[in-house]
Amino acid sequence: MTHAVEVDGVSKKFGSLAAVNNVSFNIESGEFFCLIGPSGSGKTTTLRLLAGLVQPDSGRILIHGDDYTHVPTFKRPISMVFQTWALFPHLTVFDNVAFGLRMRNAPRQTIQEEVRKTLELVRMSEYANRKPRELSGGQQQRVGIARALVVRPDIILLDEPLGNLDFKLQLQLQEELSQMHRQLRITFVYVTHDQRQAMALGERVCVMNNGNIEQLDETAKVYSKPSNVFVARFVGESNIVEGSVKSSGGGKNTVETVLGSFVFDGGSFQREQRVWLFWRPENTLIASESASGDYAFEGVVSAIETSGQVTQYVVDVGGIPIRAVKTGLPDPEIGEKAKVSVGVKRDQILLLDTPSVSETGQVERAVLGA
Amino acid sequence: MSSEQGSKNLGSYLLVAPTLVVVVVFLVLPLLLVLRVSFLHHVPLGYTNQPTLENYGFVFTNEGVRNTLAFTLETASIVTAVSLLLAYPVAYFLARKVKSFTLKTGFLVFLLIPFWIDFTTRSLAWIPWLGTQGIINDALLAIGAINQPATIFLYSSFAMDLVMVQAYTLFMVAPLFISMSKIDPILYEAAQTLGASRLRTFLHINLRLTLPGMGIGCVFVFLSSLADFATPKLIGGLVTSIGELIKDNVTFINLPNASAISALVVVIALAVLVLTFRLTHVEQIFE
Ligand SMILES: Nc1ncnc2c1ncn2[C@@H]1O[C@H](COP(=O)(O)OP(=O)(O)OP(=O)(O)O)[C@@H](O)[C@H]1O
Ligand SMILES: [Mg+2]
Numbered sequence: 001m002t003h004a005v006e007v008d009g010v011s012k013k014f015g016s017l018a019a020v021n022n023v024s025f026n027i028e029s030g031e032f033f034c035l036i037g038p039s040g041s042g043k044t045t046t047l048r049l050l051a052g053l054v055q056p057d058s059g060r061i062l063i064h065g066d067d068y069t070h071v072p073t074f075k076r077p078i079s080m081v082f083q084t085w086a087l088f089p090h091l092t093v094f095d096n097v098a099f100g101l102r103m104r105n106a107p108r109q110t111i112q113e114e115v116r117k118t119l120e121l122v123r124m125s126e127y128a129n130r131k132p133r134e135l136s137g138g139q140q141q142r143v144g145i146a147r148a149l150v151v152r153p154d155i156i157l158l159d160e161p162l163g164n165l166d167f168k169l170q171l172q173l174q175e176e177l178s179q180m181h182r183q184l185r186i187t188f189v190y191v192t193h194d195q196r197q198a199m200a201l202g203e204r205v206c207v208m209n210n211g212n213i214e215q216l217d218e219t220a221k222v223y224s225k226p227s228n229v230f231v232a233r234f235v236g237e238s239n240i241v242e243g244s245v246k247s248s249g250g251g252k253n254t255v256e257t258v259l260g261s262f263v264f265d266g267g268s269f270q271r272e273q274r275v276w277l278f279w280r281p282e283n284t285l286i287a288s289e290s291a292s293g294d295y296a297f298e299g300v301v302s303a304i305e306t307s308g309q310v311t312q313y314v315v316d317v318g319g320i321p322i323r324a325v326k327t328g329l330p331d332p333e334i335g336e337k338a339k340v341s342v343g344v345k346r347d348q349i350l351l352l353d354t355p356s357v358s359e360t361g362q363v364e365r366a367v368l369g370a
Numbered sequence: 371m372s373s374e375q376g377s378k379n380l381g382s383y384l385l386v387a388p389t390l391v392v393v394v395v396f397l398v399l400p401l402l403l404v405l406r407v408s409f410l411h412h413v414p415l416g417y418t419n420q421p422t423l424e425n426y427g428f429v430f431t432n433e434g435v436r437n438t439l440a441f442t443l444e445t446a447s448i449v450t451a452v453s454l455l456l457a458y459p460v461a462y463f464l465a466r467k468v469k470s471f472t473l474k475t476g477f478l479v480f481l482l483i484p485f486w487i488d489f490t491t492r493s494l495a496w497i498p499w500l501g502t503q504g505i506i507n508d509a510l511l512a513i514g515a516i517n518q519p520a521t522i523f524l525y526s527s528f529a530m531d532l533v534m535v536q537a538y539t540l541f542m543v544a545p546l547f548i549s550m551s552k553i554d555p556i557l558y559e560a561a562q563t564l565g566a567s568r569l570r571t572f573l574h575i576n577l578r579l580t581l582p583g584m585g586i587g588c589v590f591v592f593l594s595s596l597a598d599f600a601t602p603k604l605i606g607g608l609v610t611s612i613g614e615l616i617k618d619n620v621t622f623i624n625l626p627n628a629s630a631i632s633a634l635v636v637v638i639a640l641a642v643l644v645l646t647f648r649l650t651h652v653e654q655i656f657e
Contacts, residue, residue: 053559073562074571086560090579090654099574100564151564 002065004029004155004187005050010059012045019045021211022059027155029064030185032178034202034219036195038234042211043191044083047157050189051080063155074103077154081161083191085144087132093119093143094128100151118150121180122173137164142173149180155187162197174200195235199223207231210358224280230356232278237312239284239322239344240352241277245269255351258318259297264351276352283348284324286313286340288333293343297322301338304330315342401636408629415623425630435615435631442612443638445527445602446595449534453542453591454584456535461546461583462576466555478547481540489537493604496533500524500605525607533605538594542587549583549655550576585650589643596639 005027012020020042027033035043048054050061052073060069068076079100087096094115101111119125122142132140141164148156161177162170178201181188192198198205198219205222207214207230214234215227226232229240243257248269255262255275262277269275285291299317306312306329313324313334322342334340411420429435460481468474484492499505502519510516522528553576561571599613612635619628647653 051559051563053562072568073559074565074567078563080560080563082556082560084556086554086556088557088560088575090651099561099566103561103565103570147564157563 002029003027003062004031004064005189006060006062006065007046007050008060008062010049010056010061012049012054012056018211020049020056023211023213024059025206025213025216027187027189030187032181032188032190032201032203034198034205035189035191035208036193036198036205036234037208037214039193041208043193043208044159045211046208047080047159047189047191050155051078051157052076078157079148079151079153079155080157081141081144081148081159083159083163085132085137085140087140087143087147089132092129092131093124093135096132096143097146097150100147104151114150118146121149121176122146138166138169141165145173145177149184149186152184153186155189158188158190160192161190162192170197177201199236205235207234209234209356212357214357225350226278226352228354228356229276229278229352230358232276232350232352237281237323237325239277239279239281241320243275243277245271245273245275247271253351258320260295262295262346262349264346264349267351269353273353276355278350278352279344279348281312281323281325283344284322285343285345286315286324286326286334287343288338289341291341291343294346296341296343298339298341301334301336301340304334304336306330313340315340317342404629404632406629407625408633410626412624412626417626425626426634428627429630429634438610438615439612439631439634441527441609442596445531445534445611446592448531449538449595450542450588450592452531452535453539454588457539457542457546457587458584460539461543461550461580464543464547465550465553478544481543484537485540490600490604492537493533493601496529496536496605497524500529500532524605527606527609530602530606530609533601534595534598537598537601538591541590541594545583545586545590546580547583549580553579581650582652582655585646585652586655588650589646592642592646593639596635 003026007023007025007027009022009024010020011018011022023042023046035046037043045054049056052068052071056069060067062068063077088099091099097115097118098111101114106114115128116125119128122145124139124142124146127135127139127143132143135143141161145158145161148158158177162173165173174197177188177190180186188201190198190201202219204217205219206216207222209230215222215231217225217227222231222235226235226238232238232240241257241259243255243262245253246256246261247254248271251265253264253267253269255264255277257277285293285296290296297317299315299322301313302316302321303314304311305314308329310325310327311330313326313330315322315324324342407417408425409421409423410417410425411422412425464474464477468477487495497504500523501507502521502524504523506523507516507519511519557575557579558571561575562568566574597613599611599617602609602611603614612631616628616631616635619625619631
């Protein structure tokens with residue numbers, strides 16, 4: 001089966017800055033694909049490349065197996081929700097949504113029908129006759145979504161479509177987008193810098209940084225098995241302890257850190273290689289004394305944060321902050337400044353050997369240049 | 371609360387008060403005066419206080435007035451249309467293709483150069499170009515395209531249209547440039563992602579969103595050409611304009627007739643203005 005989208009070695013430079021740096025990936029048909037990454041990492045540029053709004057300096061873009069690299073935007077089976085909405089100021093909400101259908105010369109009846117249905121879907125029916133300037137940011141955003149959805153593209157590109165909404169509405173629309181995706185089986189390419197949205201929506205997540213792909217995996221895997229320190233830090237909360245490999249052999253590695261030495265099975269490392277231990281806060285065990293787990297450390301609680309549903313403790317262990325998350329309100333036995341014990345099981349710890357793809361890239365370039 | 375708002379409003383109206391006074395005293399009152407005189411009975415060297423419609427009878431039946439009015443309106447329409455066609459690509463180029471702000475300003479200043487020179491001088495500057503011994507004729511003679519100097523270049527309605535277009539095109543470029551600069555380029559991209567070809571993007575976004583600018587530009591150029599009687603006289607040669615006609619009537623001291631023609635021109639100008647503003651959604655400038 002062909003992929004919905006195939007990005008093959010695509011680069012785009014602005015001046016000397018590589019906004020997208022020799023990137024390759026596939027998006028499957030009907031998939032909910034999330035692109036996340038910090039500000040300026042190249043997410044919007046990637047979407048614009050897919051839409052044909054910018055031309056790649058090199059590489060190819062295939063859609064359903066056909067080369068679309070040089071096909072103009074209006075001929076691509078793609079529509080887009082813009083980060084800044086980009087509604088037509090002179091058109092009413094209805095006419096904004098109808099625009100794409102009119103460009104396809106759809107019959108009047110169809111336009112009426114489809115626009116009405118789509119406005120209902122984004123709950124904007126009562127605003128049909130308003131102009132964009134008479135709408136709130138969140139309402140404009142929903143019109144932007146409706147305008148892109150109504151044309152039933154094969155692929156819809158969404159650039160932070162829920163960025164301007166309050167949390168409640170965000171959750172609500174997130175649910176609706178998810179439902180639309182299940183109903184319409186359109187391929188969704190969804191950009192966000194909010195990893196929670198990516199977790200909630202994405203079937204697969206692509207983490208970008210400095211124009212590179214740091215990791216592309218199933219959503220759960222990106223969370224539980226980040227491939228490097230950047231991804232571990234960017235997606236969710238994390239505990240990261242730097243160390244170096246002291247001995248390696250016999251299928252065992254010993255890693256020396258300020259928290260003591262850790263022994264791991266498998267993997268081949270060089271001696272003195274820089275590595276990072278990683279585990280999620282929900283896997284940190286915390287107790288007022290002698291926490292369970294294969295490794296345990298004594299520390300002092302330096303911060304407690306609670307949402308009511310979950311409570312996060314930050315424990316200072318010899319200058320290193322270790323995070324622990326437990327459900328429910330704060331434990332009265334574990335107050336701020338309290339001496340506590342934190343522990344972690346060996347099989348919850350992941351050994352990471354790269355800071356990030358972009359950094360190894362630099363190292364390689366330095367080596368090649370030398 | 372409402373009185374507080376009322377006083378605030380009064381405060382902001384004070385801002386326009388000086389202009390309002392000038393406009394009322396020097397524009398509205400004289401116009402009303404003209405309107406009054408247009409309904410008064412003409413006697414040699416003046417008029418009596420006897421109300422009459424005879425001046426309008428003259429205006430609407432006199433063939434000379436009708437022809438001159440038609441000719442002036444035709445000229446103004448031609449000049450407006452040609453200016454629009456010339457100015458649109460210029461404004462498009464300035465607003466969308468020139469990226470550097472310094473260059474943009476530079477081009478605008480360049481377009482303003484004709485305004486550094488007074489109107490009559492500027493019109494006269496065309497004569498060495500267009501005259502029978504002018505540069506164009508010399509050049510055409512030299513390359514053998516013609517064997518005797520052509521007279522159509524000067525003292526013709528062609529020459530008059532040309533000079534007016536040159537004089538008024540900037541009035542078209544400026545509002546077009548401004549309305550085009552106000553368009554967020556992302557709107558073109560949005561249209562294209564929704565299936566609009568380049569042509570349809572141009573029609574539905576660019577052309578549509580610059581309609582108000584076109585409206586204002588057209589009204590500026592049309593009214594300027596309508597009121598221009600120097601160019602027809604200096605460059606157009608024997609052709610006469612409605613302004614010239616009014617002036618003649620003033621000179622021969624038939625003020626009621628002059629007033630009636632003036633009133634008609636004002637009504638036509640107002641009608642053109644209102645109609646154009648309506649058709650081009652000028653109110654959207656304020657959005
Ligand atoms: N038209 C352009 N001209 C010059 N530089 C650009 C242009 N568009 C993007 N860039 C640069 O390319 C890089 C990637 O930008 P991009 O908009 O793709 O980031 P992003 O991941 O979408 O960020 P954000 O989350 O802030 O929207 C940035 O450093 C940006 O400054
Ligand atoms: Mg972006």
